[in-house]
Amino acid sequence: MTSQKPHPTTRIDPVPDDLESARAKLVYIYLDAADGATAEELGEILAMKKINILSVLNSLSSAGYVERLDAEYVVAN
Numbered sequence: 786m787t788s789q790k791p792h793p794t795t796r797i798d799p800v801p802d803d804l805e806s807a808r809a810k811l812v813y814i815y816l817d818a819a820d821g822a823t824a825e826e827l828g829e830i831l832a833m834k835k836i837n838i839l840s841v842l843n844s845l846s847s848a849g850y851v852e853r854l855d856a857e858y859v860v861a862n
Contacts, residue, residue, distance in 0.1 A: 798817055801848075803848075804850070808833065809844060809845060812831065812838070812841045812851075813860065815831060816851060816858055816859060817860045820859065821854070822857060823857055827858075
């Protein structure tokens with residue numbers, strides 16, 4: 786008999802109401818859960834083309850929802 790370790794609870798903030806694009810919501814949720822990622826990582830993990838990732842990141846950045854720290858994008862505080 787093995788004991789299961791409790792999973793750490795990760796608190797993900799609600800998705801902003803004005804995000805209508807499914808891609809934008811997906812990227813936002815992933816960045817929030819992962820505490821940041823590069824555009825390349827997002828493309829691999831979310832199975833999206835880099836051009837689409839960069840477009841979504843640009844929109845999220847312009848709206849103030851994400852910011853770039855060095856090579857990574859993170860949810861803005």
